[in-house]
Amino acid sequence: MAILELNNVTIRFGGLVAVNDVNLKVEEGTIQALIGPNGAGKSTLFNLITGIYTPTSGSISFKGKAVSGTPTYRIAAAGIGRTFQNIRLFTDLTVLDNVLIGAHSRGKWNLAGALMKLSPWVQKEEGALLDLARECLQMVDLTYRAFELSGNLPYGEQRRLEIARALALKPAIILLDEPAAGMNPQEKSELMAMIKRIRETGVTVFLVEHDMKFVMGISDRIAVLDYGEKIAEGVHEEIRQNPKVIEAYLGKGAADAHA
Amino acid sequence: MGDFFLHLLGYVNPYYLQIIVNIGIGIILALGLNVVTGLTGQLSLGHAAFMSIGAFTSAVLTIKIGMPFSINLLLTGFITAAVAALIGLPILRLTGDYLAICTLGFAEIVKVIFLNLEITNKALGLSVPTPNTAIPMPVVVWIVVLLTIVCVTFIHNSRFGRALMAVRGDEIAAEAMGINVTRYKVQSFAIGAFIAGVGGALYAHFMGYINPSDFGFLKSVDILSMVVLGGLGSIAGSVIGASILSAAPEFLRFMANYRMLVYGGLLVCMMIFRPNGLMGGTSFTEMVLRALGRKPRLKIIMEQKNSELTRSGNGDT
Numbered sequence: 238m239a240i241l242e243l244n245n246v247t248i249r250f251g252g253l254v255a256v257n258d259v260n261l262k263v264e265e266g267t268i269q270a271l272i273g274p275n276g277a278g279k280s281t282l283f284n285l286i287t288g289i290y291t292p293t294s295g296s297i298s299f300k301g302k303a304v305s306g307t308p309t310y311r312i313a314a315a316g317i318g319r320t321f322q323n324i325r326l327f328t329d330l331t332v333l334d335n336v337l338i339g340a341h342s343r344g345k346w347n348l349a350g351a352l353m354k355l356s357p358w359v360q361k362e363e364g365a366l367l368d369l370a371r372e373c374l375q376m377v378d379l380t381y382r383a384f385e386l387s388g389n390l391p392y393g394e395q396r397r398l399e400i401a402r403a404l405a406l407k408p409a410i411i412l413l414d415e416p417a418a419g420m421n422p423q424e425k426s427e428l429m430a431m432i433k434r435i436r437e438t439g440v441t442v443f444l445v446e447h448d449m450k451f452v453m454g455i456s457d458r459i460a461v462l463d464y465g466e467k468i469a470e471g472v473h474e475e476i477r478q479n480p481k482v483i484e485a486y487l488g489k490g491a492a493d494a495h496a
Numbered sequence: 497m498g499d500f501f502l503h504l505l506g507y508v509n510p511y512y513l514q515i516i517v518n519i520g521i522g523i524i525l526a527l528g529l530n531v532v533t534g535l536t537g538q539l540s541l542g543h544a545a546f547m548s549i550g551a552f553t554s555a556v557l558t559i560k561i562g563m564p565f566s567i568n569l570l571l572t573g574f575i576t577a578a579v580a581a582l583i584g585l586p587i588l589r590l591t592g593d594y595l596a597i598c599t600l601g602f603a604e605i606v607k608v609i610f611l612n613l614e615i616t617n618k619a620l621g622l623s624v625p626t627p628n629t630a631i632p633m634p635v636v637v638w639i640v641v642l643l644t645i646v647c648v649t650f651i652h653n654s655r656f657g658r659a660l661m662a663v664r665g666d667e668i669a670a671e672a673m674g675i676n677v678t679r680y681k682v683q684s685f686a687i688g689a690f691i692a693g694v695g696g697a698l699y700a701h702f703m704g705y706i707n708p709s710d711f712g713f714l715k716s717v718d719i720l721s722m723v724v725l726g727g728l729g730s731i732a733g734s735v736i737g738a739s740i741l742s743a744a745p746e747f748l749r750f751m752a753n754y755r756m757l758v759y760g761g762l763l764v765c766m767m768i769f770r771p772n773g774l775m776g777g778t779s780f781t782e783m784v785l786r787a788l789g790r791k792p793r794l795k796i797i798m799e800q801k802n803s804e805l806t807r808s809g810n811g812d813t
Binding site: 287289308309310311313314318319321325326327328329330333334337338339341342344346347348350351352354359362363366367371380383384402403406 | 647650651653654655656657658659661662665666668669670671672673674675676677683687795798
């Protein structure tokens with residue numbers, strides 16, 4: 238079953254068509270990758286799914302329900318977690334607090350709960366959120382950093398923390414925007430294992446990535462975006478040999494030589 | 497009980513008593529603004545407006561209706577919070593400087609309204625009778641101070657408080673975590689106003705006379721300075737900042753006109769040497785715990801859980 242479905246999604250910024258008539262299905266329990274040259278509209282597509290932008294036309298449905306037009310926080314609470322291409326952590330808070338904020342929508346007590354902090358009900362919820370946060374930190378091997386300021390973590394760990402924070406939402410699907418950017422080969426292979434582990438817990442993974450080795454090594458299906466249009470979709474081999482994809486990445490001559 | 501306090505207060509020089517109460521009211525106001533500016537990151541230059549709304553509301557409630565003081569205080573808080581929520585809904589869509597200018601404008605509007613309203617006696621100001629409470633006013637003020645500190649501390653360390661800090665840190669990321677940014681901004685604004693309203697009510701009833709001009713731009717800046725001096729987002733900082741800046745004008749009285757120089761110099765030095773404020777970046781609770789050689793509760797819980805996990809055989813990798 239498709240957990241996430243994009244139907245003829247288009248968005249225009251003035252005269253620029255950033256995403257043009259894209260159809261895409263993400264199957265539940267898979268790792269779906271989205272690749273494409275710089276400026277192809279990959280991040281824009283993520284922003285459309287998470288409701289930061291509203292599509293000019295077309296529709297997006299999550300678990301069979303239309304989500305386009307709903308506010309971002311509702312979409313997140315419904316079960317779409319995400320990370321950002323340019324890391325957006327709460328840098329002045331600790332690692333644990335960052336993940337606890339991710340777990341926000343798994344709690345209920347608001348202002349009244351804050352004022353009744355010592356009551357057993359609120360304590361119980363805080364305990365449950367703490368458990369959840371600990372699980373998520375463990376998933377990305379950051380438990381030992383729990384009480385450090387997130388802004389002080391090295392780059393690779395900040396990326397992992399973003400994943401942990403998104404996992405704390407208990408999402409049905411997690412969108413990873415260039416999770417391997419700026420990582421060394423060692424970190425990348427660790428990250429691959431991590432993403433596979435996340436999928437095993439039943440979370441569908443949808444990722445944008447530039448590193449071909451990374452994408453080929455991890456994803457079940459790959460979609461290719463160029464100039465806002467989907468030019469190809471399929472499994473590794475189909476993508477690798479698709480002349481349109483080669484052209485988009487290497488230029489027209491390369492595609493001819495390959496054929 | 498009331499007699500006991502009255503007896504006790506008899507020993508205190510009335511002049512010092514006045515300073516002690518001023519400090520208390522300063523702390524209440526600073527804590528309120530700290531929720532808005534320190535915790536949620538929304539710069540407000542009109543906090544004195546909420547203080548004046550509280551002061552005049554409670555004064556009118558006392559004079560016209562003769563409402564008992566305790567109910568009066570609460571009702572005033574809620575009315576002020578409602579006004580803040582109403583004004584917050586449109587203006588909290590703005591950020592940074594634009595929001596600051598808007599709150600500044602709002603404060604001026606409130607001042608002009610009170611200067612022209614018949615019921616608040618226009619520019620002459622209102623005389624407020626001393627409330628007939630079982631406990632003397634200075635003690636009431638400090639009970640409210642303690643209550644405010646407790647409530648604000650609870651807010652800081654809760655799911656609600658974490659959401660506010662997320663809004664301060666990064667609004668887009670906060671939304672992506674399922675946090676309704678607008679709602680939390682308005683709520684924090686209303687909480688800040690509630691506290692300011694109560695502070696204003698206490699001010700009105702302790703001073704016995706209020707005038708719209710008492711709550712101008714300078715008062716707002718005063719409160720903001722307390723929060724900044726102490727450290728944005730720090731409760732202990734607000735208490736210390738408010739104590740220093742509420743008492744400073746009295747201790748610097750001998751310098752007469754030069755005291756504003758000292759005041760300004762102090763803030764400039766702060767910006768250079770401790771830009772995060774006196775208590776910025778440190779948690780008072782943690783400091784005390786560390787001094788006692790104990791770990792924060794959260795840390796203990798985490799460690800317990802981790803060791804349980806290692807024992808059951810699937811510990812950290």
